[in-house]
Amino acid sequence: MRLLLVEDDQPLADAICDGIRQQSWQIDHTGDAEAAKTALAHHGYSAVLLDVGLPGANGLSLLRWLRDRYDATPVLILTARGQLTDRIRGLDQGGDDYLVKPFQLDELFARIRALTRRSAGHVVPELVCGDVRIDPDKRVVTRAGERVALSAHEYRTLLALFERPERVVTRDFLQRAVYGDEGSVESNTIAVFIHQLRRKLGERIVETVHGHGYTLGKPPQ
Secondary structure, three states, rough: EEEEEEEEOOHHHHHHHHHHOOOOOOOOEOOOHHHHHHHHHOOOEEEEEEEEOOOOOHHHHHHHHHHHHOOOOOEEEEEOOOOHHHHHHHHHHHOOOOEEOOOHHHHHHHHHHHHHHHHHOOOOOOOOOEEEEEEOOEEEEEEEEEEEOOHHHHHHHHHHOOOOOOEEEEEHOOOOOOHOOHHHHHHOOOHHHHHHHHHHHHHHHEEEEEOOEEEOOOOOO
Protein backbone atom coordinates (compact mmCIF):
# COMPACT_ATOMS: atom_id res chain seq x y z
CA MET A 1 0.00 0.00 0.00
CA ARG A 2 1.32 3.42 -1.00
CA LEU A 3 -0.04 6.57 0.64
CA LEU A 4 0.37 10.28 0.02
CA LEU A 5 0.53 12.66 2.99
CA VAL A 6 -0.13 16.33 2.26
CA GLU A 7 0.82 18.17 5.45
CA ASP A 8 2.79 21.39 6.02
CA ASP A 9 3.52 20.78 9.72
CA GLN A 10 6.92 19.10 9.39
CA PRO A 11 7.18 17.59 12.90
CA LEU A 12 3.68 16.10 12.57
CA ALA A 13 4.46 14.88 9.05
CA ASP A 14 7.65 13.20 10.27
CA ALA A 15 5.76 11.44 13.06
CA ILE A 16 3.04 10.23 10.69
CA CYS A 17 5.54 9.04 8.08
CA ASP A 18 7.60 7.18 10.68
CA GLY A 19 4.48 5.48 12.01
CA ILE A 20 3.24 4.58 8.53
CA ARG A 21 6.55 2.98 7.61
CA GLN A 22 6.45 0.94 10.82
CA GLN A 23 3.22 -0.53 9.46
CA SER A 24 5.23 -1.67 6.41
CA TRP A 25 3.33 0.76 4.20
CA GLN A 26 4.95 3.15 1.74
CA ILE A 27 4.33 6.88 2.06
CA ASP A 28 5.23 10.00 0.10
CA HIS A 29 5.05 13.43 1.71
CA THR A 30 4.43 16.88 0.26
CA GLY A 31 3.94 20.14 2.15
CA ASP A 32 1.75 22.08 -0.30
CA ALA A 33 -1.00 21.63 -2.87
CA GLU A 34 1.12 22.17 -6.00
CA ALA A 35 3.63 19.49 -5.05
CA ALA A 36 0.72 17.19 -4.20
CA LYS A 37 -0.79 17.71 -7.68
CA THR A 38 2.49 16.67 -9.26
CA ALA A 39 2.66 13.54 -7.11
CA LEU A 40 -0.96 12.62 -7.84
CA ALA A 41 -0.49 13.15 -11.57
CA HIS A 42 2.49 10.78 -11.69
CA HIS A 43 1.69 8.07 -9.11
CA GLY A 44 -1.21 5.90 -8.05
CA TYR A 45 -1.99 5.92 -4.33
CA SER A 46 -4.11 3.68 -2.14
CA ALA A 47 -5.24 6.77 -0.19
CA VAL A 48 -4.41 10.42 0.41
CA LEU A 49 -4.03 11.90 3.91
CA LEU A 50 -4.90 15.54 3.37
CA ASP A 51 -4.44 18.49 5.72
CA VAL A 52 -6.97 21.29 5.17
CA GLY A 53 -4.81 24.20 6.37
CA LEU A 54 -2.14 24.19 3.68
CA PRO A 55 -0.15 27.27 2.63
CA GLY A 56 -1.48 28.88 -0.54
CA ALA A 57 -4.27 26.74 -1.98
CA ASN A 58 -6.02 25.00 0.91
CA GLY A 59 -6.67 21.30 1.19
CA LEU A 60 -10.28 21.51 0.03
CA SER A 61 -9.25 23.19 -3.22
CA LEU A 62 -6.82 20.33 -3.79
CA LEU A 63 -9.61 17.86 -3.05
CA ARG A 64 -11.86 19.56 -5.61
CA TRP A 65 -9.03 19.42 -8.16
CA LEU A 66 -8.66 15.69 -7.52
CA ARG A 67 -12.37 15.00 -7.93
CA ASP A 68 -12.57 17.28 -11.00
CA ARG A 69 -10.13 14.86 -12.64
CA TYR A 70 -12.64 12.06 -11.87
CA ASP A 71 -9.98 10.59 -9.55
CA ALA A 72 -11.71 8.41 -6.94
CA THR A 73 -8.63 7.85 -4.75
CA PRO A 74 -9.86 7.68 -1.12
CA VAL A 75 -9.10 10.85 0.85
CA LEU A 76 -8.81 11.05 4.64
CA ILE A 77 -9.03 14.69 5.73
CA LEU A 78 -6.75 15.69 8.61
CA THR A 79 -7.55 19.00 10.24
CA ALA A 80 -7.68 20.95 13.47
CA ARG A 81 -11.14 22.18 12.48
CA GLY A 82 -13.55 20.08 14.47
CA GLN A 83 -16.81 21.95 13.90
CA LEU A 84 -19.64 19.92 12.37
CA THR A 85 -20.00 22.37 9.48
CA ASP A 86 -16.30 21.96 8.64
CA ARG A 87 -16.62 18.17 8.64
CA ILE A 88 -19.71 18.28 6.45
CA ARG A 89 -18.04 20.65 3.99
CA GLY A 90 -15.00 18.40 3.68
CA LEU A 91 -17.12 15.32 3.05
CA ASP A 92 -19.35 17.16 0.58
CA GLN A 93 -16.29 18.28 -1.37
CA GLY A 94 -15.38 14.64 -1.95
CA GLY A 95 -13.57 13.53 1.21
CA ASP A 96 -14.15 9.94 2.35
CA ASP A 97 -13.39 10.29 6.05
CA TYR A 98 -12.38 12.93 8.58
CA LEU A 99 -9.92 12.87 11.48
CA VAL A 100 -9.58 15.85 13.82
CA LYS A 101 -6.18 16.82 15.25
CA PRO A 102 -4.74 15.93 17.64
CA PHE A 103 -5.20 12.20 17.07
CA GLN A 104 -3.51 8.97 18.08
CA LEU A 105 -1.55 7.20 15.36
CA ASP A 106 -3.35 3.95 16.13
CA GLU A 107 -6.65 5.59 15.21
CA LEU A 108 -5.12 6.97 12.01
CA PHE A 109 -3.91 3.50 11.03
CA ALA A 110 -7.33 1.99 11.74
CA ARG A 111 -9.06 4.61 9.60
CA ILE A 112 -6.61 4.03 6.75
CA ARG A 113 -7.27 0.28 6.90
CA ALA A 114 -11.03 0.85 6.89
CA LEU A 115 -10.81 3.38 4.07
CA THR A 116 -8.77 1.12 1.80
CA ARG A 117 -10.98 -1.90 2.60
CA ARG A 118 -14.07 0.05 1.56
CA SER A 119 -12.34 1.29 -1.56
CA ALA A 120 -11.28 -2.22 -2.57
CA GLY A 121 -14.57 -3.94 -1.83
CA HIS A 122 -17.26 -1.31 -2.28
CA VAL A 123 -18.99 -1.17 -5.66
CA VAL A 124 -21.62 1.48 -6.31
CA PRO A 125 -24.32 0.27 -8.73
CA GLU A 126 -24.38 1.83 -12.15
CA LEU A 127 -27.00 4.51 -12.73
CA VAL A 128 -28.97 4.00 -15.94
CA CYS A 129 -31.40 5.99 -18.06
CA GLY A 130 -32.06 4.49 -21.48
CA ASP A 131 -28.71 3.97 -23.21
CA VAL A 132 -26.89 6.38 -20.89
CA ARG A 133 -24.99 4.91 -17.94
CA ILE A 134 -22.93 6.39 -15.11
CA ASP A 135 -20.36 4.33 -13.24
CA PRO A 136 -19.97 6.39 -10.01
CA ASP A 137 -16.95 4.38 -8.83
CA LYS A 138 -14.96 5.09 -11.98
CA ARG A 139 -16.75 8.38 -12.72
CA VAL A 140 -17.34 7.24 -16.28
CA VAL A 141 -20.34 8.13 -18.46
CA THR A 142 -21.25 6.05 -21.51
CA ARG A 143 -23.92 6.28 -24.20
CA ALA A 144 -24.76 3.11 -26.13
CA GLY A 145 -21.57 1.61 -24.74
CA GLU A 146 -19.35 4.46 -25.91
CA ARG A 147 -17.58 6.64 -23.37
CA VAL A 148 -18.68 10.29 -23.38
CA ALA A 149 -16.30 13.05 -22.31
CA LEU A 150 -17.95 15.49 -19.89
CA SER A 151 -16.52 18.46 -18.05
CA ALA A 152 -16.44 18.17 -14.26
CA HIS A 153 -19.40 20.57 -14.00
CA GLU A 154 -21.42 18.66 -16.60
CA TYR A 155 -20.69 15.41 -14.78
CA ARG A 156 -21.83 16.78 -11.42
CA THR A 157 -25.02 18.15 -12.98
CA LEU A 158 -25.80 14.82 -14.62
CA LEU A 159 -24.99 12.81 -11.49
CA ALA A 160 -27.29 14.97 -9.34
CA LEU A 161 -30.16 14.24 -11.75
CA PHE A 162 -29.40 10.51 -12.05
CA GLU A 163 -29.35 10.17 -8.27
CA ARG A 164 -32.88 11.63 -8.11
CA PRO A 165 -34.88 9.81 -10.80
CA GLU A 166 -38.52 10.82 -11.27
CA ARG A 167 -37.97 13.90 -9.10
CA VAL A 168 -37.84 17.56 -10.07
CA VAL A 169 -34.46 19.04 -9.16
CA THR A 170 -34.34 22.82 -8.76
CA ARG A 171 -31.72 25.01 -10.38
CA ASP A 172 -30.54 26.14 -6.93
CA PHE A 173 -29.99 22.53 -5.87
CA LEU A 174 -27.99 21.82 -9.02
CA GLN A 175 -25.88 24.93 -8.44
CA ARG A 176 -25.00 23.69 -4.95
CA ALA A 177 -24.25 20.21 -6.30
CA VAL A 178 -21.90 21.66 -8.92
CA TYR A 179 -20.26 24.55 -7.08
CA GLY A 180 -20.80 23.88 -3.37
CA ASP A 181 -20.50 27.15 -1.45
CA GLU A 182 -18.31 28.92 -3.98
CA GLY A 183 -19.48 32.53 -4.19
CA SER A 184 -21.91 33.86 -6.77
CA VAL A 185 -22.79 31.93 -9.91
CA GLU A 186 -24.13 33.30 -13.18
CA SER A 187 -27.87 32.70 -13.42
CA ASN A 188 -27.66 30.78 -16.71
CA THR A 189 -24.77 28.42 -15.89
CA ILE A 190 -26.94 25.39 -15.12
CA ALA A 191 -28.93 25.97 -18.32
CA VAL A 192 -25.62 25.93 -20.23
CA PHE A 193 -24.60 22.61 -18.64
CA ILE A 194 -28.05 21.13 -19.43
CA HIS A 195 -27.68 22.26 -23.06
CA GLN A 196 -24.27 20.58 -23.30
CA LEU A 197 -25.61 17.36 -21.74
CA ARG A 198 -28.45 17.24 -24.26
CA ARG A 199 -26.00 17.82 -27.10
CA LYS A 200 -23.73 15.00 -25.96
CA LEU A 201 -26.29 12.52 -24.60
CA GLY A 202 -29.50 13.24 -26.50
CA GLU A 203 -32.24 15.82 -26.25
CA ARG A 204 -34.44 13.62 -24.04
CA ILE A 205 -31.85 12.99 -21.33
CA VAL A 206 -33.04 16.00 -19.28
CA GLU A 207 -36.53 17.50 -19.30
CA THR A 208 -37.27 21.07 -18.25
CA VAL A 209 -40.10 21.53 -15.75
CA HIS A 210 -40.89 25.19 -16.37
CA GLY A 211 -40.92 27.30 -13.23
CA HIS A 212 -39.52 24.46 -11.11
CA GLY A 213 -36.30 22.98 -12.47
CA TYR A 214 -35.24 19.85 -14.32
CA THR A 215 -35.90 16.13 -14.17
CA LEU A 216 -34.21 13.07 -15.61
CA GLY A 217 -35.70 12.37 -19.03
CA LYS A 218 -37.74 9.29 -19.80
CA PRO A 219 -35.84 6.62 -21.71
CA PRO A 220 -37.10 5.71 -25.18
CA GLN A 221 -39.84 3.05 -25.22
